[in-house]
Amino acid sequence: MGYIGMDLNELIYKVSIIVSDPFNLAKLVIETTRKLHIIKGVKYRPPGFYEINAYNSIYVLGDLHGDYETLIEFLAKNKLIEKLSTSDTKILFLGDYIDRGDQQIELITFVLLLKNTFPDNIVLLRGNHEPPPFLLPHPHDFPYKLAARYYSYAGTLYGLFLQLFQKLAYAARIPGKILFVHGGPPSYVLYTDSFEEAFSIGKPCVDDLVLEEILWNDPIEYSELPVMDSPRGAGVLFGREVTYRALELAKVKYIVRGHEAVNGYKFNHDKKVITLFDSRIEAYGITRAGYLYIDRSSNVENIEENLYLL
Numbered sequence: 001m002g003y004i005g006m007d008l009n010e011l012i013y014k015v016s017i018i019v020s021d022p023f024n025l026a027k028l029v030i031e032t033t034r035k036l037h038i039i040k041g042v043k044y045r046p047p048g049f050y051e052i053n054a055y056n057s058i059y060v061l062g063d064l065h066g067d068y069e070t071l072i073e074f075l076a077k078n079k080l081i082e083k084l085s086t087s088d089t090k091i092l093f094l095g096d097y098i099d100r101g102d103q104q105i106e107l108i109t110f111v112l113l114l115k116n117t118f119p120d121n122i123v124l125l126r127g128n129h130e131p132p133p134f135l136l137p138h139p140h141d142f143p144y145k146l147a148a149r150y151y152s153y154a155g156t157l158y159g160l161f162l163q164l165f166q167k168l169a170y171a172a173r174i175p176g177k178i179l180f181v182h183g184g185p186p187s188y189v190l191y192t193d194s195f196e197e198a199f200s201i202g203k204p205c206v207d208d209l210v211l212e213e214i215l216w217n218d219p220i221e222y223s224e225l226p227v228m229d230s231p232r233g234a235g236v237l238f239g240r241e242v243t244y245r246a247l248e249l250a251k252v253k254y255i256v257r258g259h260e261a262v263n264g265y266k267f268n269h270d271k272k273v274i275t276l277f278d279s280r281i282e283a284y285g286i287t288r289a290g291y292l293y294i295d296r297s298s299n300v301e302n303i304e305e306n307l308y309l310l
Contacts, residue, residue, distance in 0.1 A: 007082075036164075037169070041120075058090045063127065064093075174294075219239075255274070261279070263287060264276075
């Protein structure tokens with residue numbers, strides 16, 4: 001549980017203080033890295049999977065890419081700081097906090113401050129823009145934003161952020177309901193009878209190809225093949241066969257993901273795959289931000305009823 005009485009304006013002010021000093025920012029990154037897997041009612045399964053077993057309500061956001069204003073609007077509209085302070089409300093982020101947006105430093109600082117302040121209530125997943133060293137995205141302007149603001153301290157800060165990124169979970173599940181990933185399920189689901197094996201759960205580290213596909217895959221609506229090469233140059237385009245096999249192995253009804261710039265949200269594969277996107281920065285030309293809300297009584301038989309727009 002967080003701090004009762006905390007309000008949104010106080011958090012915004014704290015962010016302005018933190019980003020003004022590289023030592024304060026470094027301290028926040030280090031402290032938050034230690035708290036990543038402290039979440040009430042959530043079991044961490046190494047090397048990077050969450051089982052969400054207990055909650056009153058969950059809000060889910062897609063890619064933000066430095067859209068600080070949209071994050072603040074979302075929190076204000078739903079009075080979420082008050083809810084985080086007084087109830088078992090959780091916010092689950094699907095990754096891609098950085099790159100492209102002008103306020104990406106403020107955005108990721110705010111997200112880390114939320115996690116640091118309310119560790120039991122914030123679930124942070126990894127996007128492809130929180131990259132493993134072997135697969136840097138393009139564009140990846142976050143280190144340049146750090147250099148422009150912090151000069152000689154930027155390299156140290158970037159190193160700390162990279163350490164944090166490597167510890168972010170890459171997937172989560174509400175048993176019986178929803179599987180959460182940034183990009184999509186790995187195509188390896190087609191070749192195994194084990195959900196744990198398909199997602200590298202229980203291994204010393206996640207398989208590189210599994211991680212790449214979870215972070216980079218996109219659904220394709222019409223394809224004669226279960227997977228196709230992706231124009232992104234990483235991951236694959238996955239068809240219905242991959243979706244339905246992943247749902248079967250995970251024992252859930254839906255896959256909720258981000259990664260694609262859509263106007264709020266979109267459906268694929270008989271509405272079994274839901275894409276959320278929340279960055280309304282100029283680079284995308286998106287006018288609406290989409291989010292998912294469910295509570296513990298939601299049976300999510302008709303998930304459209306749980307989707308909202310800003």
